[in-house]
Amino acid sequence: MDFLKKLRPHLKEIGLGVLGLLSVAGVVLLVFKSANVSLQLSTFNAKSASITDISRLLEAIKDLITLSSIVILILSSTLCFTLYYFIKRQRQLARAAAIIKKSQNRYRFFTEAPPSIGIVRFDLVEVKVHDANRAALSLFGRPRSELVGKSLFSLLPESEIPKMRQAVDELRAGRASLEVVLRFEDELNRERFISWHVTSLKNPDAEPEAIAVVLDVTDKMKAEKERIEKERLAGVLEMAGATAHELNQPLQVISGIAWMMLSKLKKDDPNYKNAEKICAEVERMSNIAGKISSISSYEVKNYVGETRIIDIEKAASPSKMKRFNSKAAPRG
Secondary structure, eight states: OHHHHHHGGGHHHHHHHHHHHHHHHHHHHHHHHHHHHHHHHHHOOTTTOOHHHHHHHHHHHHHHHHHHHHHHHHHHHHHHHHHHHHHHHHHHHHHHHHHHHHHHHHHTHHHHOOTTOEEEEEESSSOBEEEEOHHHHHHHTOOGGGTTTSBGGGGSOGGGHHHHHHHHHHHHTTOOEEEEEEEEEOTTOOEEEEEEEEEEEOOTTSOOEEEEEEEEOHHHHHHHHHHHHHHHHHHHHHHHHHHHHHHHHHHHHHHHHHHHHHHHSOTTSTTHHHHHHHHHHHHHHHHHHHHHHTBOSOOEEEOSTTOEEEOHHHHBOHHHHHHHHHHTOOOO
């Protein structure tokens, strides 16, 4: 297992090497196969050749074509994977350079940070707070004596500690920078969301440390939630309007035909009950279409497992339903 863990970061390079070896082997095999077919063609005499000779020649040509297709496929895959690997590598290097530059800028925040930006410095061994600026003290509602020298986890609610532990473990494992949003409750028991932008600081002469830029993003989280809800509602309204519009015309046609059949049939006719049932089901479908067209809010209900679907009954507007029913009154 340890061997596989050591190999995991190098799987891309190993895969690229395997594809390269397969490409070389395929090309060599293709050269030998081509030489073999060329030799057979040079010695082939159409006048004196037997059916067996012709079959062998055609089979060799078929194998050559198949092998060529496979080699071309391997070469194409190798080329695509190589381009993907080097492009991604360049992006990683550029991202690493940006993170280093960002880390340097964050470190200067201790002396230059605006009053609204909290800065916390802690070590990655015992995870104790070494320093914090005034904004951080204000954000957590604690004096410096209750913050500096204490465990970072003591600042967090029990439910949020696992998230921070995972972040610290990732920084210990070599990750340069990360972001985690944690939920807090202030002194008035109001829910707050604090964003931690943490950067690892590796100093060969001291124990590894990290600097966290802490920001109150509660308003941002609420605005994002409202935006998502509005987007969901807009999507639901567009789909509901389109669905009701597309269903309305075929329902009217079916309803008209069903009522016409019902009016021409006698009650003792065997098909009368069937026609009556069709009229009732069409009426039911029309009511459902009316509810769909009357949706004015985003309401969901549980369906199967973790799947949720639109709750048409709760989402439909009663006033719109009345207008729809008045327009789509049943025929009698």
